[in-house]
Amino acid sequence: GAVVSQHPSRVICKSGTSVKIECRSLDFQATTMFWYRQFPKQSLMLMATSNEGSKATYEQGVEKDKFLINHASLTLSTLTVTSAHPEDSSFYICSARDLLSGNTIYFGEGSWLTVV
């Protein structure tokens, strides 16, 4: 079964609103989680690294104020898309690293965001 749960799997929101996506590690504690975005006909690209108890590390070109990441516990990281714009419509996926299983990274199933 899934060891990383991502919610919601699909969400539609209005332009200008904010939407939150949750990523939970179910069977292990994850001090580090990762957020990716998939652009049309492109691969999944890393957006940011979420670190428990500290600030996230963003990849070049990713707006920190646009994509807020919070990693408040060892099993939960959240991605909040603020002031959503239709251009933010995309597939977002998270992953979590299990240090106790050889640094295996488990992926969530992903979330489809549509901004209308």
Place this chain on the structure above:
Amino acid sequence: KQEVTQIPAALSVPEGENLVLNCSFTDSAIYNLQWFRQDPGKGLTSLLLIQSSQREQTSGRLNASLDKSSGRSTLYIAASQPGDSATYLCAVSLGREGIFGKGTRLHILP
């Protein structure tokens, strides 16, 4: 910098045929490699996970191999079915984040 390449980008085969999808990576220092399936408008489904110490994993009609030294992995699908039509992604883990290939769009012809 690690790069992951999947060839071919798209593939169409008649139902019932066996097929092989390829994934190559430039840095052999990986922790593991995963194969995923993505259906249009759906999420990712993990198919097989191969740890760096392993050479292959099997699940039903799927078999994935890993050759770290040559930077290659293959996903073998036996007796293909129309329901296998999807995009298949491979991702390598460096112990930090995972790096994905662009995927192979597979279409099984009935």
